[in-house]
Amino acid sequence: MADKGGFPHYMVKEIFEQPQGLRNTIAPRVFLDEGVVRLDDVRISAEELRALRRINIVASGTSRHAGMAGQYMIQDLADLPVEVDYASEFEYRNPLIGRSELTIVITQSGETADTTAAQREARAKGSRTVAISNVEGSTIAREADGVLYTHAGPEISIASTKAFTAQMAVLFMFAVYLGQVRGKLSKEQVRSHIRELLDLPGKVEAVLGCAPDCERLADKFHRVQDFLFMGRAIHYPVAMDGALKLKEVSYVHAEGYPTGETKHGPNALIDESLPVMIIATCDRNDAGSVLRYEKSMANIKGFKQQSGRVIAIASQGDEALRKLADHTIFVPTATELLLPILEIVPLQLFAYYMAVRRGLDVDRPRNLVKSVTRE
Numbered sequence: 322m323a324d325k326g327g328f329p330h331y332m333v334k335e336i337f338e339q340p341q342g343l344r345n346t347i348a349p350r351v352f353l354d355e356g357v358v359r360l361d362d363v364r365i366s367a368e369e370l371r372a373l374r375r376i377n378i379v380a381s382g383t384s385r386h387a388g389m390a391g392q393y394m395i396q397d398l399a400d401l402p403v404e405v406d407y408a409s410e411f412e413y414r415n416p417l418i419g420r421s422e423l424t425i426v427i428t429q430s431g432e433t434a435d436t437t438a439a440q441r442e443a444r445a446k447g448s449r450t451v452a453i454s455n456v457e458g459s460t461i462a463r464e465a466d467g468v469l470y471t472h473a474g475p476e477i478s479i480a481s482t483k484a485f486t487a488q489m490a491v492l493f494m495f496a497v498y499l500g501q502v503r504g505k506l507s508k509e510q511v512r513s514h515i516r517e518l519l520d521l522p523g524k525v526e527a528v529l530g531c532a533p534d535c536e537r538l539a540d541k542f543h544r545v546q547d548f549l550f551m552g553r554a555i556h557y558p559v560a561m562d563g564a565l566k567l568k569e570v571s572y573v574h575a576e577g578y579p580t581g582e583t584k585h586g587p588n589a590l591i592d593e594s595l596p597v598m599i600i601a602t603c604d605r606n607d608a609g610s611v612l613r614y615e616k617s618m619a620n621i622k623g624f625k626q627q628s629g630r631v632i633a634i635a636s637q638g639d640e641a642l643r644k645l646a647d648h649t650i651f652v653p654t655a656t657e658l659l660l661p662i663l664e665i666v667p668l669q670l671f672a673y674y675m676a677v678r679r680g681l682d683v684d685r686p687r688n689l690v691k692s693v694t695r696e
Contacts, residue, residue: 330683332478332570336669337529340522342473342483343662346490347522351515356508358498358515363467365423365449370502373423376401377416377448379439380427381408383481383565384453384488388427389558390661391492397658398506398514399499411439419447425495426452429476429484430691431459440464453491455484469495478684479691480569482669485562486525486662493518493658517656521663524653528666531650535667538632538648539674545596548575549587550668551620552600553613559600559661563668569686571675580620593628598671599646600664602636604657621645634664 328334351358376395378388385407392403406416408426418424424443428436431454440450440461452465455473462468471487497514500506506514542548548567552560561577568575578587580599591597599621603614622645624631633646636654643649652663676683 330478330673330677332480332482332673332683333670335476335478335483336666336673338474339483339486339666340526340529342471342487343490343522343525345472345474346487347494347518350494351518353512353515353519356512356515358494358501358511360469360495360498362469363451363495363498365451365467367502369449370423370499371504372421373401374421375418375423376403377418377422377424377443378403378405378427379408379411379424379436379443380405381433381435383485383562384427384429384433384436386558386562386565387453387485387488387492388425389561390489390555391425391496393555394493394496394658395499398496399503400505401499401503406439408433408436408439411435412442416442416446418443420449422448424448424450425492426450426461426465427488428453428459428461429455429471429481429488431456431461433461437461437464451495453488455487476691479686479689480566480669480672480683482566485665489662490518490521496658514656517659521655521659524655524663525666528652528663529670531652531667532670534650535670536674538650538671539678542596543571543675543678546573547595548573548598549591549595550575550577550598550600551580551583551617552577552664553580553617554609555658555661556600556602556613556664559664559668560598562665563598563672566669566672567675569689570672570683571679571681572686573675580617583620588623588627591624591627591629593630596630596632597624598632598634598668599624600634601639601642602634602652602660602664603639604636604655604660607657610657618642618645634667 473487550560564575564577604610
């Protein structure tokens with residue numbers, strides 16, 4: 322299972338394994354004809370789920386970014402307030418949680434020390450817990466009330482890629498499941514979301530076709546020492562993870578920022594020497610997405626006036642954005658809440674090719690380990 326399969330590094334192999342990882346994660350849990358999502362391993366009764374007042378999501382690193390995307394998914398589809406915490410900070414703020422709340426803990430390995438400590442803190446305060454993990458029988462899965470396994474397959478490279486997309490897919494299914502159980506989604510709405518999920522692996526395969534474009538961008542920018550990644554709403558966590566990937570494997574300083582916050586400080590940094598990677602996709606069937614897109618276009622025009630070099634992640638066919646940005650990478654159209662799973666793929670590839678171009682050990686970045694088992 323750990324063979325590189327003809328790829329030069331595990332990281333790029335695992336990036337290209339994402340379509341299959343998504344199929345394995347999604348297919349056993351969705352039933353299009355019946356219009357239902359089944360998550361039998363959640364093991365929390367429908368009555369308890371209907372009685373929930375709040376959900377807490379606790380994780381670290383890339384898993385936390387998945388949780389940030391999950392916050393938007395659950396609040397939108399299940400009409401429940403969601404808070405997202407750093408696992409390493411959770412126990413220090415005396416979290417005010419109890420039986421009327423659910424705590425979701427996310428960790429690829431299932432052994433992350435600070436996430437395990439946060440889970441134990443939540444349980445001690447009376448909260449039920451659901452674990453999202455890629456490893457069966459892991460500590461976090463054993464100690465949870467319910468578990469949702471991602472089936473991404475073994476992830477060898479330290480930089481998490483396929484686990485991240487699988488985690489977001491699981492969170493989306495959980496959001497649909499909650500909306501279904503709580504009576505917030507009709508059967509036809511559930512069917513629509515299932516169709517989008519089933520189309521997702523094929524769309525990710527299409528995005529992987531942008532690898533040569535990402536490699537060319539890395540050739541152009543590999544000497545740059547600072548990068549700014551931007552995204553609005555559910556796309557902000559994607560910007561955060563794109564920046565994290567670049568930091569992890571290429572040792573380039575990168576910061577993820579909400580696009581709308583740039584006028585509150587970062588604008589002072591933007592000029593010809595600081596490239597901006599901005600997520601500016603659009604779901605034309607979603608009014609909120611259209612508004613987000615229009616604001617992002619205005620931001621890009623401002624960056625260009627400051628001589629900024631803009632790399633845009635755009636929806637297929639967006640010629641207006643292609644003409645405005647210096648470089649554009651297209652992803653297929655999708656529903657707003659699932660676009661992040663497509664958007665992260667070119668950012669993963671860009672980080673990978675940047676590291677390769679800089680002659681670095683892609684799979685084993687300095688000072689990092691795959692599973693942080695000690696705080």
